[in-house]
Amino acid sequence: xxxxxxxPMTKGPSVRFFSFHLMPYPGLPPDYDGPAWITCPNELYDPxxxxxxxxxxxxxxxxxxxxxxxGVCVNEHHQNAYGIMPSPNLIASILARQTKRVRxxxxxxxxxxxxxxxxVAEEFAMIDCISGGRLIAGMVVxxxxxxxxxxxxxxxxxxxFAEAHDLIIRAWTEPGPxxxxxxxxxLRYVNTWPRPVQQPHPEIWIPGVGSLETLEFVAKHxxxxxxIPYFHISVFERMFSLMRDACRAEGYEADPLQLGWLxxxxxxDTDAEARSRYEDHFWYFVKRLLPGxxxxxxxxxxxxSVENMLKGAGTFALxxxxxxxxxxxxxxxxxxxxxVVEQLTANIERLGVxxxxxxxxxxxxxxxxxHRNLTLFATEVMPRLRQRFxxxxxxxxxxVRP
Amino acid sequence: MTVLVDATLETAVGxxxxxxxxxxxxxxxxxxxSGQGEGAAMALLEELAERCQVVAPVFPGFGASQGLExxxxxxxxxxxxxxxxxxxxxxQVDLLGLSLGGWMAxxxxxxxxxxxxxxxxxxxxxxxxxxxxxxxxxxxxxxxxAGDLYADPEHPVAQMMRAMAQADLNPGEIPFDLIRPVIxxxxxxxxxxxxxxxxxxxxxxxxxxxxxxxxxxxxxxDGIVPRAHAEAYVAGIPDARxxxxxxxxxxxxxxxxxxxxxxxxxxxxG
Numbered sequence: 001x002x003x004x005x006x007x008p009m010t011k012g013p014s015v016r017f018f019s020f021h022l023m024p025y026p027g028l029p030p031d032y033d034g035p036a037w038i039t040c041p042n043e044l045y046d047p048x049x050x051x052x053x054x055x056x057x058x059x060x061x062x063x064x065x066x067x068x069x070x071g072v073c074v075n076e077h078h079q080n081a082y083g084i085m086p087s088p089n090l091i092a093s094i095l096a097r098q099t100k101r102v103r104x105x106x107x108x109x110x111x112x113x114x115x116x117x118x119x120v121a122e123e124f125a126m127i128d129c130i131s132g133g134r135l136i137a138g139m140v141v142x143x144x145x146x147x148x149x150x151x152x153x154x155x156x157x158x159x160x161f162a163e164a165h166d167l168i169i170r171a172w173t174e175p176g177p178x179x180x181x182x183x184x185x186x187l188r189y190v191n192t193w194p195r196p197v198q199q200p201h202p203e204i205w206i207p208g209v210g211s212l213e214t215l216e217f218v219a220k221h222x223x224x225x226x227x228i229p230y231f232h233i234s235v236f237e238r239m240f241s242l243m244r245d246a247c248r249a250e251g252y253e254a255d256p257l258q259l260g261w262l263x264x265x266x267x268x269d270t271d272a273e274a275r276s277r278y279e280d281h282f283w284y285f286v287k288r289l290l291p292g293x294x295x296x297x298x299x300x301x302x303x304x305s306v307e308n309m310l311k312g313a314g315t316f317a318l319x320x321x322x323x324x325x326x327x328x329x330x331x332x333x334x335x336x337x338x339x340v341v342e343q344l345t346a347n348i349e350r351l352g353v354x355x356x357x358x359x360x361x362x363x364x365x366x367x368x369x370x371h372r373n374l375t376l377f378a379t380e381v382m383p384r385l386r387q388r389f390x391x392x393x394x395x396x397x398x399x400v401r402p
Numbered sequence: 403m404t405v406l407v408d409a410t411l412e413t414a415v416g417x418x419x420x421x422x423x424x425x426x427x428x429x430x431x432x433x434x435x436s437g438q439g440e441g442a443a444m445a446l447l448e449e450l451a452e453r454c455q456v457v458a459p460v461f462p463g464f465g466a467s468q469g470l471e472x473x474x475x476x477x478x479x480x481x482x483x484x485x486x487x488x489x490x491x492x493x494q495v496d497l498l499g500l501s502l503g504g505w506m507a508x509x510x511x512x513x514x515x516x517x518x519x520x521x522x523x524x525x526x527x528x529x530x531x532x533x534x535x536x537x538x539x540x541x542x543x544x545x546x547x548a549g550d551l552y553a554d555p556e557h558p559v560a561q562m563m564r565a566m567a568q569a570d571l572n573p574g575e576i577p578f579d580l581i582r583p584v585i586x587x588x589x590x591x592x593x594x595x596x597x598x599x600x601x602x603x604x605x606x607x608x609x610x611x612x613x614x615x616x617x618x619x620x621x622x623x624d625g626i627v628p629r630a631h632a633e634a635y636v637a638g639i640p641d642a643r644x645x646x647x648x649x650x651x652x653x654x655x656x657x658x659x660x661x662x663x664x665x666x667x668x669x670x671x672g
Contacts, residue, residue, distance in 0.1 A: 148541065153596040155589050156474070295541050297596075299589030306585055307578050 014392035015348060017382055018105060019064035019374065020073035020262060020357045023057045023091075025050070025081040026364040028288050036081040037145040037292030050084065056367050058091065060360070062098055063371065067378035070392070071103030071136065073357055075207070076110050079149040082289040089123045096131035104131055107207050107226055107357075108138025112157055113150055116185050117164035118192055121171040125196045133197035138205040138226075139165055141214070147297045155299025158213055160184050172201040205260065210239045210312065211305040218258075219246035226260035226357065230290065232315035232329035233347060236261060239312075240351050256354030257392060261347070264332035265358040266365075267376040271335040277369055278334050279323060285363030290318050332362075337380035344381070345388060354392060356385075405451045406444075411459070414485050415469025419460040421447065427454025427670065429519050432495045434483070434503030437539065437591030438551070438653065439464045439583060446659035453667055454496075459486050461506075463590025465583065470590050476602050479594055480509040487517060496670050497614075498522045500655045501627070502591060508605060508612075508635070515613035522666050523635060524619040524654050525627050527600040534630035536600050540592060543567055550625025553651040609638025616642040617669045619662070621650035 027049050061072045074088040088106045095104050109120045128135040141161045147154040163182045176191030207226040208214040218225045225243050227236050247254040268274035333343050361370040406423035450456050463470035499507035504526025511518040545567035552560035616639045620632040636642045650658045
């Protein structure tokens with residue numbers, strides 16, 4: 001809701017900590033070297049292993065609440081091995097029931113894939129009701145591969161997203177029934193039951209990789225922008241700087257809570273141990289699960305955004321060749337608690353973000369390592385970062401009930 | 403010996419580019435380009451222009467032509483082209499279309515049969531044939547696509563596509579002016595042909611409305627559109643015949659300009 005942000009800045013920046021799970025498929029056979037997206041044969045999916053990791057990954061999200069994270073994040077991807085959550089709302093509804101305190105960020109629903117998009121208004125409101133008002137409602141255009149997987153016209157992605165977004169906000173904030181006759185959706189009776197607990201609506205996050213249209217959209221609506229990872233840290237720096245510019249163009253200064261940085265994190269007792277326990281799993285993720293994610297269908301981004309985004313394209317993680325490049329570009333924060341505190345502190349300050357979204361499980365990282373990673377982060381890293389940056393509140397946009 | 407000149411035309415959706423020249427022939431010949439944005443298939447049009455009046459409009463989204471934001475599908479595209487014919491004051495034309503342009507020619511000839519005197523469809527998309535899918539054109543590696551588009555691996559465009567695929571360039575370092583037209587052409591084609599994929603499910607049932615005798619050309623090495631599509635056009639259009647073109651893949655008007663020119667002239671004058 002325009003004009004309602006302006007969260008009073010109390011004492012310097014503060015940071016919220018989220019544990020983000022991609023729910024990757026860890027069982028791609030070693031001899032498969034094709035893409036993990038669109039055409040990755042679904043014969044490679046073993047349902048028994050799938051069921052096992054779903055339950056394990058949900059446990060890892062529940063554990064994040066136990067050890068003190070502010071929130072957990074899930075997201076939506078289709079027909080791929082990178083992240084097996086075609087419906088993040090199903091996972092979020094389990095989390096809504098099984099957790100008591102954490103914010104549940106669905107980052108997000110790919111609005112153009114829901115027809116009619118009032119489905120999103122309904123399901124998000126359900127999660128918000130079940131969780132007692134803890135939903136963060138993420139809305140996303142959908143990744144390039146999804147436009148192949150759904151045969152949805154990428155040249156209409158942005159206009160569909162914009163229309164769906166407006167409709168969902170209206171469904172949450174305007175008494176129904178009302179009529180919506182738009183270009184893509186024609187609905188004679190919009191009258192969404194249930195309505196969300198959080199009024200006028202849940203906090204809204206928009207993830208992105210730097211397209212100018214998305215940045216301007218987020219700034220205009222005073223939403224929060226989540227920078228999607230796997231780029232050199234300088235790309236994030238540029239992206240958040242563009243976001244601040246976009247907010248200024250709207251006549252206000254960006255609140256750090258409007259900015260989120262998503263990054264893989266792994267903590268162990270020493271730097272050497274961290275790298276040796278983590279590196280193989282990281283490369284499985286980069287070399288096996290990322291290929292195909294970067295396909296950009298025609299018309300999906302405007303020409304001016306393509307031009308802007310190409311500046312960072314060479315630093316996409318798929319091009320990584322050595323561990324030194326990973327460290328230098330801060331593609332993942334890996335090391336002892338001291339190292340991780342130091343690097344996160346520097347980057348949070350450099351980027352000016354108020355939301356840290358950590359990926360604590362990545363690729364084939366096993367349950368024990370993930371568990372230990374979360375424990376060490378929560379006990380050795382998070383308290384020191386909280387001490388430094390303060391405890392974050394909730395931006396006024398979230399309009400949570402008292 | 404260039405007889406074609408560049409011009410612009412104000413249309414309902416904005417200003418579009420066109421290339422025109424030549425004189426003669428019973429009615430003007432209108433060339434409709436493919437989704438590759440080859441624009442003008444120069445050598446072919448120069449040859450035709452020696453014998454007839456030739457006009458090649460550049461579709462919105464391609465080159466500097468404006469107005470793609472007002473065009474969402476093949477129906478909008480058809481009305482745009484009707485608008486172009488009206489503004490050029492062409493009561494009747496001969497249509498020559500490659501691939502996407504061939505589809506547009508078929509749409510015009512079925513929707514407004516009295517505006518089309520004769521038609522030549524070259525490797526036209528536009529139809530769905532069960533079991534004979536049109537191959538993917540979006541998101542394919544350029545070196546692979548080059549082989550589907552050009553029979554001759556030495557064709558300059560095919561060579562350029564392979565060089566780009568193999569150069570392992572940092573995309574941030576490629577001059578954007580080289581990329582922009584390709585991005586625009588693909589986006590425009592996607593608008594018309596992403597889903598349904600490069601066809602109009604209604605078109606086949608309307609082919610009987612063709613009044614124009616048609617020649618349907620199939621490049622023998624076309625890696626994009628199977629011959630079954632040419633056969634389906636011929637089966638549906640009341641007066642049509644198929645011509646198989648040697649030494650040509652999908653971009654037949656670029657690869658075999660003289661052969662296409664002579665078969666077009668024979669058809670238009672015969």
